[in-house]
Amino acid sequence: MNPLILTIILMTVFLGTMIVMASSHWLMIWIGFEMNLLAIIPILMKKYSPRAMEASTKYFLTQATASMLLMMAIIINLMHSGQWTITKVFNPTASIIMTLALAMKLGLTPFHFWVPEVTQGISLTSGLILLTWQKLAPMSILYQISPSINLNILLTMAVLSILVGGWGGLNQTQLRKIMAYSSIAHMGWMTAILVYNPTLTMLNMLIYIMMTLTMFMLFIHSSSTTTLSLSHTWNKAPLITTLILITLLSMGGLPPLSGFMPKWMIIQELTKNSSIILPTLMAIMALLNLYFYTRLTYSTSLTMFPSTNNMKMKWQFETKQITLLPPLIIASSLLLPLTPMLSILD
Amino acid sequence: MMTYIVFILSVIFVIGFVGFSSKPSPIYGGLVLIVSGGVGCGIIMNFGGSFLGLMVFLIYLGGMLVVFGYTTAMATEQYPEVWVSNATVMGVFLLGLLMEVMLVLYVLKSEEVGVVFKFSSVGDWAIYDIGNSGVFSEEIMGVAALYRYGAWVVVVTGWSLLVGVLVILEVTRGD
Numbered sequence: 400m401n402p403l404i405l406t407i408i409l410m411t412v413f414l415g416t417m418i419v420m421a422s423s424h425w426l427m428i429w430i431g432f433e434m435n436l437l438a439i440i441p442i443l444m445k446k447y448s449p450r451a452m453e454a455s456t457k458y459f460l461t462q463a464t465a466s467m468l469l470m471m472a473i474i475i476n477l478m479h480s481g482q483w484t485i486t487k488v489f490n491p492t493a494s495i496i497m498t499l500a501l502a503m504k505l506g507l508t509p510f511h512f513w514v515p516e517v518t519q520g521i522s523l524t525s526g527l528i529l530l531t532w533q534k535l536a537p538m539s540i541l542y543q544i545s546p547s548i549n550l551n552i553l554l555t556m557a558v559l560s561i562l563v564g565g566w567g568g569l570n571q572t573q574l575r576k577i578m579a580y581s582s583i584a585h586m587g588w589m590t591a592i593l594v595y596n597p598t599l600t601m602l603n604m605l606i607y608i609m610m611t612l613t614m615f616m617l618f619i620h621s622s623s624t625t626t627l628s629l630s631h632t633w634n635k636a637p638l639i640t641t642l643i644l645i646t647l648l649s650m651g652g653l654p655p656l657s658g659f660m661p662k663w664m665i666i667q668e669l670t671k672n673s674s675i676i677l678p679t680l681m682a683i684m685a686l687l688n689l690y691f692y693t694r695l696t697y698s699t700s701l702t703m704f705p706s707t708n709n710m711k712m713k714w715q716f717e718t719k720q721i722t723l724l725p726p727l728i729i730a731s732s733l734l735l736p737l738t739p740m741l742s743i744l745d
Numbered sequence: 746m747m748t749y750i751v752f753i754l755s756v757i758f759v760i761g762f763v764g765f766s767s768k769p770s771p772i773y774g775g776l777v778l779i780v781s782g783g784v785g786c787g788i789i790m791n792f793g794g795s796f797l798g799l800m801v802f803l804i805y806l807g808g809m810l811v812v813f814g815y816t817t818a819m820a821t822e823q824y825p826e827v828w829v830s831n832a833t834v835m836g837v838f839l840l841g842l843l844m845e846v847m848l849v850l851y852v853l854k855s856e857e858v859g860v861v862f863k864f865s866s867v868g869d870w871a872i873y874d875i876g877n878s879g880v881f882s883e884e885i886m887g888v889a890a891l892y893r894y895g896a897w898v899v900v901v902t903g904w905s906l907l908v909g910v911l912v913i914l915e916v917t918r919g920d
Binding site for chain 2: 404407411430434437441444
């Protein structure tokens, strides 16, 4: 793409999310969502193959439907409260419709069907932007309306998302689909705690973005989109295999790594609010996620997959430079000792 | 007849919509849209919204529909589909016409328009009458306010339109 056009379009994606996060007028928030959607379509279509076109079309259709639902909820809110500020959603109908619309934008169950298909059809860099940056805007709106969200609907969607994210990723060998299902499951964890303690939602979002950024950077570095090509990284760059091991285990939520922090805090907050069965179920279903992450580490770093002999001796071409990899690795694996610092938040 | 003018205009409006929803070639759809737009403008003007009607004519019909007409004329085929060209279009058009006629007869028979307009708990929100200040028109003041208090909205929407054009050009470039 022409570099000037690419700059303008990336800037508009950034501006759209910033408008959503910084506005207090519902109409401006809707405009921000539409600007974001409009500008990310050419980024998704960078590859010009029919697969990418189909993925961008699916993304556009689902997000536009969600924006229309959001607009209807905004108008119902306007009709019943007479004002456009975002402090509180005054009508339960408007609140439910708004929650459903934002769940469609995030990819929560039962609106999760677009996430694996869209993520699979686009390039790794576009998938990175899709799964990290695009989650910020809807999550910020959910954070702002969190006092007026219907608990039953949100918890149902959250638990089902964790389930679908775990089970759906079990049979996948394509890395982008694995990351998509992991995103669905993490969104489920984030929205489960939203009504009880929204700060933990933001914490989970932060840690999730770090870990997903790291994973995608590692995939981009080894140019691998399937499990099979990932299993050849021991030959290309042996250090990458160790980093993949650490980051994947962190995504699964294993204790000494920073991915454990959000899960631990969420389970603690849920039990403080006297729900015990729910966090138990959530923790058990997170094991499904952990299973396919460890399967990836098994094929990548723990064993050497059977391959033909010429795959064992590869030419070393010019290595790609990964942006910011060392800080990302540290952020996605070593942040657990900083957990007591969370007490400074309210 | 003047007491029923809004009703008559709205019937013509709906018939126009049926005309282009039955999907003849886009050229004929645009033609019917002009008629519908003008008639809709008449409906608004009957409620006192003269400025809004003028905007519809200028911007919608005179700007957007003209551009649409030119692009369709560039992409049209040699024998565009008319309403009577094949059975499907004709059938849908006649079905829509029949439904509209039956609705009109029902409304005229039962002497109430409540079945068509049901703004149940909104009250008079549906018809926003022009305020009776009498000295100046609020609508022009609204446009002025858009450029002063709403300057940020103008910037954002203008930028969105520019990026929209860039996005469309980028998407249809194909390689």
